[in-house]
Amino acid sequence: MTQKEIETTIYKGLVRIISETNGLALIDTLELLLHDPLIESSSILKSECQDFYSSLAEFHADKIEIQELLDHPVSRAFFRFFKKFPLPYYEEHIHLTGSLDAEFLFPRIQQLLEGPNKDIYEERIKRVYGEDALPIKNLRDIDNLIRLKDGEQFKTYLKILYLAKLVLTDKKAHEDAAFHMASTLYHEYNVGSIRLKFTLNRSTSNPEEQIPGVNDISSEDVVLGLYDGFMKFKKEYPGFNFILSPSFRKEGDFFDNKRFPSKAAHFNAQVEELLGLLNKHTFLKEYVLEVDTVGDEKDLHRKAHFVEMKWGLRRLHY
Numbered sequence: 001m002t003q004k005e006i007e008t009t010i011y012k013g014l015v016r017i018i019s020e021t022n023g024l025a026l027i028d029t030l031e032l033l034l035h036d037p038l039i040e041s042s043s044i045l046k047s048e049c050q051d052f053y054s055s056l057a058e059f060h061a062d063k064i065e066i067q068e069l070l071d072h073p074v075s076r077a078f079f080r081f082f083k084k085f086p087l088p089y090y091e092e093h094i095h096l097t098g099s100l101d102a103e104f105l106f107p108r109i110q111q112l113l114e115g116p117n118k119d120i121y122e123e124r125i126k127r128v129y130g131e132d133a134l135p136i137k138n139l140r141d142i143d144n145l146i147r148l149k150d151g152e153q154f155k156t157y158l159k160i161l162y163l164a165k166l167v168l169t170d171k172k173a174h175e176d177a178a179f180h181m182a183s184t185l186y187h188e189y190n191v192g193s194i195r196l197k198f199t200l201n202r203s204t205s206n207p208e209e210q211i212p213g214v215n216d217i218s219s220e221d222v223v224l225g226l227y228d229g230f231m232k233f234k235k236e237y238p239g240f241n242f243i244l245s246p247s248f249r250k251e252g253d254f255f256d257n258k259r260f261p262s263k264a265a266h267f268n269a270q271v272e273e274l275l276g277l278l279n280k281h282t283f284l285k286e287y288v289l290e291v292d293t294v295g296d297e298k299d300l301h302r303k304a305h306f307v308e309m310k311w312g313l314r315r316l317h318y
Contacts, residue, residue, distance in 0.1 A: 001042070001044050001045075003073065006044065006045060006048060006073050007073050007076050007077050007080070008077075009038060009039075009042075009045055010033070010039070010045065010048065010049065010073060010074055010077040011077040011080045011081060012038070013033055013036045013038050013039055014029070014033065014077055014078065014081050015081060016036070017029055017032045017033055017036065018081070026056075027053075027056070030049065030052065030053050030056070030074075031053075033049055034046065034049050034050060034053065048072075048073050048074060049074060051072070052069070052072050052073075052074035052075065055068060055069055055072065056069065065150070082189075082190060083188075083189065083190045084190070085190055087192075088186070088190050088191060088192025088193070088239070089189070089190055089191050089192065089193075090191075090192070090193040090195075091185060091191045091193065091194045091195065092195045093195060093197065094181075094185075094194060094195065094196060094197065095196075095197045095198070095247075095294070096164075096168070096177060096181075096196060096197065096198040096199075096226075097161040097164040097165055097168070097198075097199075098157075098161055098164070099181050100164045100167075100177055100180070100181070101143075101146075101184070102139040102140075102142035102143040102146065103139060103180075104176075104177065104180045105142050105146070105163060105164060105167060106136075106138070106139050106142045108167040108173070109121075109136060109142065109163065109166065109167065110136070112166060112167070113134075113136065121166065122134060124162075124166070125162075125163070125166075128159060128160075128162045128163075129145050129160070129162075129163075133145060142163070145160060145163055146160055146161075146163055146164070147160075148160070154296065155296060158296055168217075169216065169217055170216070170217055170221065170225075171217065171221035171222075171224060171225035171228075172225065173225070174221070174222055174225030174226050174229065175225040175226070175228045175229040175232070176229060177225075177226075177229065178196075178225070178226045178227075178228070178229025178230045178233075179229040179230070179232050179233050180229075181194070181196075181229075182194065182229070182230055182233035182234075182240060182242070183233060186233070186237060186240060192237075192239055192240055192241070193240070193241045193242065193243075194230070194241075194242045194243070195242070195243045195245055196226065196242060196243065196244055196245060197245050197247045197292050197294060198222065198226060198244070198245070198246060198247060199222075199246075199247055199248075199249070199294075200219040200222055200223070200246045200247075200248070200270055200273075200274065201219055201222075201256065201266075201270060219270065219273050219274065219277065220273075220277055223244065223246070223277055223284065223288065224281070226244055227244065227284060227287060230242045230244075230287075242287060243287060243288075243289055243290070244284075244287050244288045244289075245288075245289075245290050245291060245292050246274060246288070246291050246292075247291065247292040247293060247294045248267060248270070248291065248292075248293050248294070248309065249293070249294060249295050250293050250294070250295035250305050250306070251295050251296075252305070252308075254295075255267070262308065263308045263309075264308035264309070264311070264312075267308060267309050267312050268311060268312045270312070271312035271313075271315050271316060274288075274291075274316070275315070275316070291313070291316055293306070293309070
């Protein structure tokens with residue numbers, strides 16, 4: 001029995017069981033799968049299902065990593081089930097910079113590293129990812145930089161988003177990013193609605209977060225670029241939908257200290273800008289429905305961290 005035949009048979013068993021017992025938990029579904037006549041008739045199939053059942057318990061006990069489960073034939077059968085599900089899923093919380101894959105990033109990073117500011121980009125990439133980050137020759141090199149390694153923590157995840165930020169410096173890049181994200185999630189993961197978290201303005205006094213060329217793009221470019229990209233995809237697939245959720249960093253040093261005396265002043269200016277955008281482009285009101293705050297949750301942000309944003313958030317609320 002080939003690997004594909006194993007996955008296909010398990011997939012068929014899952015379809016039958018789930019369609020007949022809608023609402024059961026994963027563990028209950030697996031128990032029923034183990035007693036399915038089709039599975040019981042094959043020692044290979046029964047062994048694979050039993051192995052996954054046992055591995056799931058080991059994962060819950062922190063004895064194995066999640067990747068071991070995801071690589072399992074039963075897991076791939078589940079993925080196939082979810083991908084073919086007749087109703088598309090709602091992605092209720094997804095971030096722009098954390099969702100751009102190597103396929104999108106590689107040609108754009110390559111262009112930066114071959115351009116007139118090559119030395120600047122090389123220096124910034126080495127500073128964030130280390131001396132061994134260069135040269136970047138292919139998709140695999142990019143993928144290696146933007147993925148967490150074993151043992152790396154959330155702070156590292158926030159740090160490695162830098163590569164995506166390097167390419168999001170004009171309206172066209174945001175349009176292309178939105179279209180690529182919509183297409184990838186829709187076709188590969190059966191996601192038909194996206195609630196996208198993104199940054200209106202990346203200006204910061206933190207040198208490690210500073211992006212070359214970021215001051216040349218306006219908040220209007222960011223919002224309209226994302227809107228145009230999603231709408232372009234929506235014209236091809238009318239059932240697709242999206243919500244744009246501008247997000248603001250919690251950290252006190254994340255503001256444009258060259259133009260504003262404080263984080264509060266910069267945040268309030270962004271609030272005015274956002275409200276102005278909605279009045280200028282009324283079609284955005286159907287898609288820009290909320291805002292969010294983002295940052296390293298391990299910094300244990302408290303109410304005090306939001307005092308400077310209080311006035312602006314109240315304006316947006318009303």
